[in-house]
Amino acid sequence: MKAILSLVSMALIMACNQPGSNVEQMQQQIDSLQRKLDNTYRPGLGEFMSGIQVHHAKLWYAGANNNWKLADFEVNEVMETLDDIKKYCPDRPEVKSIGMIDPAIDSMNAAIKQQNQQLFKSSFLLLTNTCNNCHRATAHEFNVIKVPDTPPFSNQEFKPQ
Ligand code: HEC
Incomplete structure (x- = not known):
């Protein structure tokens, strides 16, 4: 994260030195990247x-x-x-x-x-x-795990070949 931030600030400084560049535009891009990161799917x-x-x-x-x-x-x-x-x-x-x-x-x-x-x-x-x-x-005692009594899938061989 720190590395990304310092890259972004370097890019900002460089952008400021570029004729015709726009800090505001850069900030918009950062905000849009942040939104994308926030909306990235993560399994629960x-x-x-x-x-x-x-x-x-x-x-x-x-x-x-x-x-x-x-x-x-x-x-x-x-x-x-x-x-x-x-x-x-x-x-x-x-x-x-x-x-x-x-x-x-x-x-x-x-x-x-x-x-x-x-x-x-x-x-x-x-x-x-x-x-x-x-x-x-963790108050999830209703999720009771046991030794299975039937194989979970019929399309997989469990015996060694
Ligand atoms: C950190 C302690 C912890 C351990 C260790 C743990 N569980 Fe869980 N388990 C949880 C919690 C908390 C939930 C509820 C998750 C949720 O909020 O969806 C859960 C939920 C589950 C569920 C229900 C998932 C669903 O959405 O239907 C299953 C199945 C399950 N655990 C299997 C296992 C098995 C198998 C093991 C052991 C190999 C195991 N868990 C070990 C904490 C644990």
């Missing part, structure tokens, strides 16, 4: 959570089928979305609680690395309980 916390929900379900079917490459991919998708939430939803006070999920993610990563089915199952339960703990902590 609920949309990020819906994405996490899909990867949580796929993670289960990947791990349950010993498809460790897919499980690794899915847990990384969850981690990327958690990072996006921190980046794009800093105005949501609930996001302060997000760190509570880290131990469950660490445990899941260890299970996948070791290709350990037992550790995978216990890590998945820990992960799922943590989703619900955070929902309870």
Whole structure:
């Protein structure tokens, strides 16, 4: 942001030195850029959570089928979305609680690395309980997450090829 502002002020100074240039015109352009920035679409916390929900379900079917490459991919998708939430939803006070999920993610990563089915199952339960703990902590306890009992999509193979 600072870099952009100093570029803009440099451009303004240069514009002032240009014969026939117009500071007012420059300000209008800045205002219009600011409006565009303000109106840029950003997914909300609920949309990020819906994405996490899909990867949580796929993670289960990947791990349950010993498809460790897919499980690794899915847990990384969850981690990327958690990072996006921190980046794009800093105005949501609930996001302060997000760190509570880290131990469950660490445990899941260890299970996948070791290709350990037992550790995978216990890590998945820990992960799922943590989703619900955070929902309870943030007054969204009515969003109850569970271990899925049917694959989320019929058009994706979860068994390793
Ligand atoms: C920061 C604590 C936190 C953690 C950790 C968390 N959630 Fe959420 N979740 C929320 C909040 C807050 C909402 C309500 C978002 C909103 O206002 O739309 C939510 C909403 C949801 C929703 C409803 C989305 C919708 O619009 O229908 C789902 C599904 C969901 N979470 C899944 C999960 C899953 C799966 C996990 C664990 C892998 C998880 N969440 C972990 C805080 C959390």
